[in-house]
Amino acid sequence: MSYLFWFRILSSNDACSLPEFDQELVDPEPWNEVLEALIEPFPSSLLPAVEESTYSTPLEVAVLRLDRLGSPDFRSTPLHVSGNKVFKLAGHLDAFFASPKSSLVSFGGRWSNHLHALAAVAQCLSIPSIGLVRGYPEQPLTATLQDCVDMGMTLKFCDKQTYAKRYDPDWRQALSERYDAWVIPEGGEGEDGIVGFSVLASILKDYDHIWVAAGTGTSAQGIAAHLTAKQTLVVVNAVADQGELQRQWAVTMKSSVACHWEIIDDAHQGGFGKCPAELRTLITSADAAGLPLDPVYTAKLVSAFLERLAKSPESPAVKTLLIHTGGLQGRRGFDL
Numbered sequence: 381m382s383y384l385f386w387f388r389i390l391s392s393n394d395a396c397s398l399p400e401f402d403q404e405l406v407d408p409e410p411w412n413e414v415l416e417a418l419i420e421p422f423p424s425s426l427l428p429a430v431e432e433s434t435y436s437t438p439l440e441v442a443v444l445r446l447d448r449l450g451s452p453d454f455r456s457t458p459l460h461v462s463g464n465k466v467f468k469l470a471g472h473l474d475a476f477f478a479s480p481k482s483s484l485v486s487f488g489g490r491w492s493n494h495l496h497a498l499a500a501v502a503q504c505l506s507i508p509s510i511g512l513v514r515g516y517p518e519q520p521l522t523a524t525l526q527d528c529v530d531m532g533m534t535l536k537f538c539d540k541q542t543y544a545k546r547y548d549p550d551w552r553q554a555l556s557e558r559y560d561a562w563v564i565p566e567g568g569e570g571e572d573g574i575v576g577f578s579v580l581a582s583i584l585k586d587y588d589h590i591w592v593a594a595g596t597g598t599s600a601q602g603i604a605a606h607l608t609a610k611q612t613l614v615v616v617n618a619v620a621d622q623g624e625l626q627r628q629w630a631v632t633m634k635s636s637v638a639c640h641w642e643i644i645d646d647a648h649q650g651g652f653g654k655c656p657a658e659l660r661t662l663i664t665s666a667d668a669a670g671l672p673l674d675p676v677y678t679a680k681l682v683s684a685f686l687e688r689l690a691k692s693p694e695s696p697a698v699k700t701l702l703i704h705t706g707g708l709q710g711r712r713g714f715d716l
């Protein structure tokens with residue numbers, strides 16, 4: 381894993397002056413410092429009111445603000461990749477560099493955090509990138525897609541049937557040949573999407589319960605791989621998938637991870653990308669408390685956590701870490 385390489389991307393304001401890619405420049409030290417600085421106490425104003433006498437010591441709940449990586453202000457165009465994408469894209473980028481291909485292709489919707497991050501990385505590294513977007517060219521560009529274009533990504537629009545072929549190996553092979561491209565799966569999922577999470581291992585070890593939101597479940601899988609038998613990973617599924625993630629994990633994770641895990645499947649609040657009024661209210665309160673959340677993933681994570689806390693208060697002996705996986709650029713799709 382090219383830790384230092386990524387560290388340089390994130391800390392460099394002048395992406396063009398990046399050093400040559402060098403697999404030998406492996407040094408996890410800078411990452412630990414960067415990540416520790418991103419851990420903040422969870423805002424107490426959002427926690428349910430409890431009788432002061434309930435606990436003799438305060439609850440220990442922290443947030444790992446991966447949204448703050450490389451992107452100081454989500455309202456100004458974030459040119460650097462942030463959130464879980466830093467870790468999800470690392471392995472894909474390594475695979476690309478090991479391949480003879482000259483460009484990157486991936487897939488996403490009109491507000492895709494993944495395409496946005498990929499466009500930013502590709503721009504930093506001067507790699508041509510192509511985004512295959514579920515949608516029609518006649519539709520006005522969303523703020524996300526406009527950023528992608530501004531960052532140099534070429535967009536190709538696909539209708540529903542064409543987009544449905546994104547898992548078809550023959551179609552992917554054809555795309556790879558047509559664009560001389562390394563094809564990254566939708567959302568950066570897959571084995572290559574998991575490896576980068578090893579960077580988080582050393583800071584996760586201090587927590588008993590770790591909470592993270594899931595779409596494909598790749599980030600959660602990458603995190604689970606670095607937890608011990610004494611730790612619990614709580615995965616908040618942002619997708620109404622009729623138990624699909626649950627079924628997959630029951631098969632694949634049973635023997636491959638040491639930690640306990642739980643998937644919360646009823647926290648999608650009406651479905652993927654739905655943002656009911658109560659969620660907006662939570663986002664507004666969290667904004668006021670200095671914790672900006674995105675409606676698709678992290679607001680649902682916090683909402684599920686607070687609901688759990690209200691039902692069965694955590695013991696203060698349990699140290700909890702919520703992972704903020706970013707996605708704030710997508711707020712613009714919700715007028716937030």
Ligand SMILES: Cc1ncc(COP(=O)(O)O)c(C=O)c1O
Nearest residue numbers: 594595596597598599705706707
């Ligand atoms: C902001 C944000 N959080 C969480 C996730 C879920 O990640 P995964 O698909 O790895 O489960 C995504 C999707 O990549 C995302 O964009």
